[in-house]
Amino acid sequence: MKTQDEAIKYLNSLVGKGWDWDGYYGWQCFDLANFYWYYVTGRTLAGMGAADIPYQNNFTGYATLYKNTPSFLALPGDLVVFPNTYGGGWGHVAVVKSATLNQITVVEQNWLGYGAVKKEVATVRTHSYDTGMHFIRPHYAKSTSVVKKVTSVVKPKTTVTKKKFVLVAGHGYNDPGAVGNGTNERDFIRKNIIDNVAKYLRSAGHTVTLYDKKQDMYQDTAYGYNRGDTKNYGLYWVKNKLKPDAVIEFHLDSAGASASGGHVIKNAYAADSIDKGIQKALEDTVGTIRGITTRNDLLNVNVAYNQNINYRLVELGFITSKKDMDYIKKNLQAFTKRIAEGIHGKPIGGTPAGKSKKIRWDWKGRFTPNTKIKVRKSPGLKGVIVDKGSWLKDKSDWVDFVSVTKKDGYWWIKFKYPTNPKAGYFYCAVCKITDKNEKIKNEKYWGKIKWK
Structure with missing residues (x-):
């Protein structure tokens, strides 16, 4: 496949000359189309007449076939196929050079009917759109640039290029x-x-x-x-x-x-x-x-x-x-x-939007305090504090916890009172977060934790 720039350059080179692809009937519109199509795609077009092109060719994978609509905009390099109401029932085919929403300028042969006697070369001409037209757009190759060989290997940067x-x-x-x-x-x-x-x-x-x-x-x-x-x-x-x-x-x-x-x-x-x-x-x-x-x-x-x-x-x-x-x-x-x-191309600010940073883990264990610790109804410093009589006081007040939460600079455990499990779940902090990697097992607790 050629690039679009290469296709247009080749199209312009066809103007002013007569083109006979198959050696029959002089300079037909189909001949010009085949020269162009073979150059751009490496393939030829099948069909007894130009009007057959949309129906007797498989463009899958290398071109896209479009039916004309009132809002369709042709692009330079498109093949345009006129229906069988043109060319005495054979149709007509040309290559788009430029276009507006109202008309197309094309390179074509045999529009006037003199191609058979080789008196009508490839010509630039403007037409109105027709409701029966089809357009075929190649999947052009991407433009490439030559990169000079380097003698040293440069390690690529991992940062996203600013755009x-x-x-x-x-x-x-x-x-x-x-x-x-x-x-x-x-x-x-x-x-x-x-x-x-x-x-x-x-x-x-x-x-x-x-x-x-x-x-x-x-x-x-x-x-x-x-x-x-x-x-x-x-x-x-x-x-x-x-x-x-x-x-x-x-x-x-x-x-x-x-x-x-x-x-x-x-x-x-x-x-x-x-x-x-x-x-x-x-x-x-x-x-x-x-x-x-x-x-x-x-x-x-x-x-x-x-x-x-x-x-x-x-x-x-x-x-x-x-x-x-x-x-x-x-x-x-x-x-x-x-x-x-x-x-x-990647999260902005370190954490993907819409996805909250993980602060809770279902880690289980038994905590035994060595000092008085406030108990709350939810984790965090804004959690409602229960009455002082229900705070954890010393090693006789051990609790089994079912999860650990990191919040407000502290590690919080979730537990039920062993003497009153029907009261539901409560929370207390077991230490401040001081470890630089914020790993709870590296912290100094206000008591002892036996992990399960």
């Missing part, structure tokens, strides 16, 4: 997005999500820019796209002005009340560590409704593919799901921290 992220809140202007559970998608994400995710990413050392909350990146991108301005608006502006390592756009989904969970949306490029990290963060929190999904009918997804921007759209959950929205609202900081950790 430049752009976070985008979906919708905007006069588009509030989906509505449910007393809020709308546009306002909820702007108020609750992107600032918090940015906060945690910045705490991990990354540079984070928020796309202007007063704007709508989709509408901005569409404006630039339709003007042919690939520098100054929306996602184009993000690429050329901010030059980020990755762009993450946040949304909330909408469906019936029972639909629940989030997922990550990507273009045809393979999912990377950021996509997988965010997807895992959703699995660990609000849950997922499906896996990482490839889409070709979203403008920003397609523009990002065409511009080689590391981009994904994240559906955080369903705004129409009370379950999803209650979870996000009640766990906002833990939720947004976990999303940031998915982007970052």
Whole structure:
């Protein structure tokens, strides 16, 4: 497989010449397509006529076949197959050179019918989309760079490389997005999500820019796209002005009340560590409704593919799901921290968000005090203290404990009074935490412990 840059360079080299792949009927449209396809993929196209291409070829694993839709955006390098209403029933095939949402500019042969007599070379021409069209997009090779041989081995650093992220809140202007559970998608994400995710990413050392909350990146991108301005608006502006390592756009989904969970949306490029990290963060929190999904009918997804921007759209959950929205609202900081950790690639601050640090262990033993110790109804210094008559006083007041808790700088045991087990469980501290590794068996207790 060739890279997309190599494919476009080769496509441009075909213009102005006549191409005959099979030695029959002169310079047909199918001949040009086969020269291009073989160069890019190492494979040939089957079919009696161009209209057969979508149906008589198996593109699994090396290309993706798309049916044209009103929102479909063709990309440079795509094969475009015209239906059998063209070419006297044979159809037509060309290669996309550039495209907008309204028309495609292609390199093609035999559009005027003079290819059979070799009087019509490969030509650049613009067409409108047709409802019967199919588009075939190669899975290009990734661009590679030559690395000079080094004479010494450098031990790789274990730290995560600091990156430049752009976070985008979906919708905007006069588009509030989906509505449910007393809020709308546009306002909820702007108020609750992107600032918090940015906060945690910045705490991990990354540079984070928020796309202007007063704007709508989709509408901005569409404006630039339709003007042919690939520098100054929306996602184009993000690429050329901010030059980020990755762009993450946040949304909330909408469906019936029972639909629940989030997922990550990507273009045809393979999912990377950021996509997988965010997807895992959703699995660990609000849950997922499906896996990482490839889409070709979203403008920003397609523009990002065409511009080689590391981009994904994240559906955080369903705004129409009370379950999803209650979870996000009640766990906002833990939720947004976990999303940031998915982007970052590892826990931020040492402990994964949403997962409390372990403080309790089911270790059993017998504790015999050698001094007076307060007894509480729960572990910790805020636990309610029982009456003095029930405190532990000396070695005659031994207790069997069933667990150990680390809290407020002390080790606490959980026990029942051997003389009154029906009273339930109580707690007392057995020592301060002084060991540098915080291991209870290395501490000096206010008495003796016989571990079981």
